[in-house]
Amino acid sequence: MFSKQLIDYTEKTFKEETITIRTKTMVKKVTDKYIEAESTGPDGKKTLEKIPYGLLVWATGNALRPVVKDLMSQIPAQKESRRGLAVNEYLVVKGTENIWAVGDCAIANYAPTAQVASQEGAFLARLFNQMAKTEEIESALSLLSDEQDKAKNGPDRDAVFGEIKELQKRLRRVKQMGPFEYSHQGSLAYIGSEKAVADISWLTGNFASGGQLTYLFWRSAYLSMCFSTRNRVLVIVDWIKAKMFGRDVSRE
Numbered sequence: 572m573f574s575k576q577l578i579d580y581t582e583k584t585f586k587e588e589t590i591t592i593r594t595k596t597m598v599k600k601v602t603d604k605y606i607e608a609e610s611t612g613p614d615g616k617k618t619l620e621k622i623p624y625g626l627l628v629w630a631t632g633n634a635l636r637p638v639v640k641d642l643m644s645q646i647p648a649q650k651e652s653r654r655g656l657a658v659n660e661y662l663v664v665k666g667t668e669n670i671w672a673v674g675d676c677a678i679a680n681y682a683p684t685a686q687v688a689s690q691e692g693a694f695l696a697r698l699f700n701q702m703a704k705t706e707e708i709e710s711a712l713s714l715l716s717d718e719q720d721k722a723k724n725g726p727d728r729d730a731v732f733g734e735i736k737e738l739q740k741r742l743r744r745v746k747q748m749g750p751f752e753y754s755h756q757g758s759l760a761y762i763g764s765e766k767a768v769a770d771i772s773w774l775t776g777n778f779a780s781g782g783q784l785t786y787l788f789w790r791s792a793y794l795s796m797c798f799s800t801r802n803r804v805l806v807i808v809d810w811i812k813a814k815m816f817g818r819d820v821s822r823e
């Protein structure tokens with residue numbers, strides 16, 4: 572997600588922290604003493620390597636929740652989907668008519684990030700409001716068309732006809748909702764050692780930076796996105812506690 576410049580900066584920072592990154596490397600086997608990894612070289616040649624370890628932390632992503640897996644198994648159109656519920660551009664689960672999915676459980680060609688999840692949530696809220704309004708207008712229209720049938724010729728009938736025309740105009744406006752489109756606002760990541768990297772969309776271009784100032788920016792962005800003052804205060808207190816006493820890992 573980040574620019575080449577920020578990737579290089581992050582790799583350099585990791586090197587300084589003696590963190591080794593192995594790209595194009597797949598873990599094939601784990602024993603109690605070593606990890607067996609297969610790496611692909613620039614020429615495409617694969618080599619198998621045994622990496623001894625003391626403590627192994629496995630962090631290669633999230634598995635599907637049983638509830639999502641169960642739903643997928645009941646929809647034939649989801650047979651080919653592996654990572655989650657495949658959805659169309661209106662976030663409708665493919666193979667269904669009235670099931671929507673948003674966030675990490677939905678596969679819509681976007682990265683599983685909080686930014687995507689929150690925009691999808693807002694889109695779905697708008698879509699449901701639109702559907703409710705459509706339903707309301709359509710039932711009003713059906714009542715009016717009954718009234719129009721019963722009304723005798725003359726002013727009564729014209730008045731009902733006028734109302735129908737007005738409602739039809741409203742219905743067209745309400746139904747004009749386009750599909751979901753993700754708008755990327757930028758990426759921020761903490762990279763350790765009180766440093767962060769940021770790639771922010773700025774007017775028509777991009778603003779990329781990395782370092783300790785970016786870390787302060789990352790923290791201020793984090794605080795500004797908290798939902799309540801209570802949360803903001805709790806987060807600040809947590810940071811101060813971690814700074815003074817180190818990170819509390821007793822519950823993790």
Ligand SMILES: Cc1cc2nc3c(=O)[nH]c(=O)nc-3n(C[C@H](O)[C@H](O)[C@H](O)COP(=O)(O)OP(=O)(O)OC[C@H]3O[C@@H](n4cnc5c(N)ncnc54)[C@H](O)[C@@H]3O)c2cc1C
Nearest residue numbers: 633636638673674675676682683684685686687688759760
């Ligand atoms: C370590 C880590 C770092 C990340 N960093 C970033 C980042 O920097 N920026 C970014 O944009 N994204 C980041 N993400 C991704 C981001 O957290 C997710 O994309 C986002 O939280 C997805 O939101 P969601 O609502 O779809 O799912 P979640 O936030 O996972 O919410 C799902 C909720 O459903 C609940 N639930 C599950 N099953 C059931 C059930 N059967 N009944 C009731 N409740 C249930 C869960 O408890 C959970 O609260 C990160 C993720 C991880 C794991």
